[in-house]
Amino acid sequence: MTVETEHSRKYEAIKAEFPGIVTKQFECDTGWFPILREFFAVVRRVNPKGKERDFTLLQIKEKLGGLRIYYRLGKRVATAAETQIHAAYSAAEARAAGTCExxxxxxxxxxxxxxxxxxxxxxxxxxxVPAPPSAGM
Ligand SMILES: [Zn+2]
Structure with missing residues (x-):
């Protein structure tokens, strides 16, 4: 099995787990997939079935060594839900920074x-080689 098919197999599994929410390919390696799954679990919790359209996934990628998740929230999304999703993103970003991609x-x-x-x-x-703390920040 090539790395590429493993990537798509794992991607399809997450996509199947979060229908209507995972709508874009993940432009990062599979080491971060469990982190993305946790993020989408929060998105799912605050956007239950039927409300998927309130969350639009724009792009997921590795940039400057970090995980980036770009998304847009609908106007109907409650402030509390918005706060939870933003917090989940911050947590995912922080966790990815300490996790091999x-x-x-x-x-x-x-x-x-x-x-x-x-x-x-x-x-x-x-x-x-390990970067000095200020690199890329
Ligand atoms: Zn590794």
Whole structure:
């Protein structure tokens, strides 16, 4: 099984778990998928069945070594629900910053080739060295 089919298999599983909410491909590696699943569990909880249209997933990607989830909330979404979703996103972002994007084990923010930023464990560092705390921030 290639890495790519594993990526799509895991993506389809999450998509099936959150119909109407997961509507875009994940442009990050599978190590962060459990983090995304937790985020979508919160989205589902505050947008029960039939209210999926209040949440629009725009894009999920790795950027500058961090997890980014872009979404839009409908006007009918209550402030409390909005707060919960934003909090879930902050939590996901923070958790991804300490999680290897490839395997999901603890990872650190690394610089590869002097410029490329990624969050990886020792096994998946691919030459990346731990970044100084200020890098990419
Ligand atoms: Zn790893």
């Amino acid at each position: 490839v395997c999901g084990r603890p990872g650190v923010f690394r610089v590869q080739g002097g410029a490329w930023l990624l969050t990886r464990c020792e096994d998946h560092a691919e030459g990346g």
